[in-house]
Amino acid sequence: GAGVSQSPSNKVTEKGKDVELRCDPISGHTALYWYRQSLGQGLEFLIYFQGNSAPDKSGLPSDRFSAERTGGSVSTLTIQRTQQEDSAVYLCASSSNGQGRNSPLHFGNGTRLTVT
Amino acid sequence: AQSVSQHNHHVILSEAASLELGCNYSYGGTVNLFWYVQYPGQHLQLLLKYFSGDPLVKGIKGFEAEFIKSKFSFNLRKPSVQWSDTAEYFCAVRSNFGNEKLTFGTGTRLTIIP
Numbered sequence: 001g002a003g004v005s006q007s008p009s010n011k012v013t014e015k016g017k018d019v020e021l022r023c024d025p026i027s028g029h030t031a032l033y034w035y036r037q038s039l040g041q042g043l044e045f046l047i048y049f050q051g052n053s054a055p056d057k058s059g060l061p062s063d064r065f066s067a068e069r070t071g072g073s074v075s076t077l078t079i080q081r082t083q084q085e086d087s088a089v090y091l092c093a094s095s096s097n098g099q100g101r102n103s104p105l106h107f108g109n110g111t112r113l114t115v116t
Numbered sequence: 117a118q119s120v121s122q123h124n125h126h127v128i129l130s131e132a133a134s135l136e137l138g139c140n141y142s143y144g145g146t147v148n149l150f151w152y153v154q155y156p157g158q159h160l161q162l163l164l165k166y167f168s169g170d171p172l173v174k175g176i177k178g179f180e181a182e183f184i185k186s187k188f189s190f191n192l193r194k195p196s197v198q199w200s201d202t203a204e205y206f207c208a209v210r211s212n213f214g215n216e217k218l219t220f221g222t223g224t225r226l227t228i229i230p
Contacts, residue, residue: 004159041222043220048217058217104162105218109158
C-alpha cells in the first residue's frame with residue numbers, strides 16, 4: 001500500500017519568502033508528526049496531531065512556523081518569512097492507532113528545503 | 117522532559133566486525149524505545165522496538181537491542197556487520213502514557229568498509 005507521501009521533494013526559496021510543505025499520511029492513520037532533520041542535529045520534533053485533539057506545538061521553533069491538518073488527513077507545514085537557518089529536511093510521519101504506543105511511526109521521504 | 121543521547125557520532129567498522137551503538141535516555145517513567153535506520157537516499161524505517169516483556173529484542177537484518185532499565189540504556193548490537201549496514205541509526209524514546217511525542221537522538225553514522 002501507499003506510504004507517507006510528502007511534496008515537494010525539494011524546494012529552493014529566497015530568504016523572506018513563505019513556503020508550504022505538504023504531507024499525505026497513510027490512510028487511516030490518526031497520528032501525524034512533523035520533524036526537522038538538520039546536519040549534525042538529528043531529528044527535531046516540530047508538531048504532533050492526534051485525531052481531533054489540539055495539536056502539540058511545543059517543538060515549533062518560532063511563530064513563523066505553523067501547521068494544520070485538514071479533515072484528519074492531509075497536513076500542511078507553513079514557514080513564513082523563511083530564513084537561511086530554516087534550511088533542512090522536513091520529515092512527516094504517521095502512525096495507526098489512537099494511542100500510538102503500539103504502532104511505530106512511518107516516515108515519508110521528506111522535503112529538502114534550501115533557503116538562499 | 118525526555119531526552120536521548122547517542123554518544124557515537126560516526127562509527128567506522130570493517131565487514132564481519134561486531135557492532136554496538138550506545139543509546140541512553142532520560143525519563144523517569146515507563147518508556148517505549150525504538151531504533152530507526154536511514155539507509156543512504158532512503159526514508160527512515162523501524163529497525164526494532166521495545167514496549168514491555170523480554171528486555172532483549174530482535175529486529176530486522178540480525179540486529180538486536182537490550183533494554184537495561186537500571187542504566188537507562190537501549191544499546192543496539194549486531195554480531196557481524198555487512199557493507200549493506202552502512203546507514204544512519206537513530207535511537208528514540210516515547211513515554212508510555214500521556215504525551216505521544218517521540219524524541220530522537222542525534223543519530224550515529226555507521227560506515228562499513230568492505
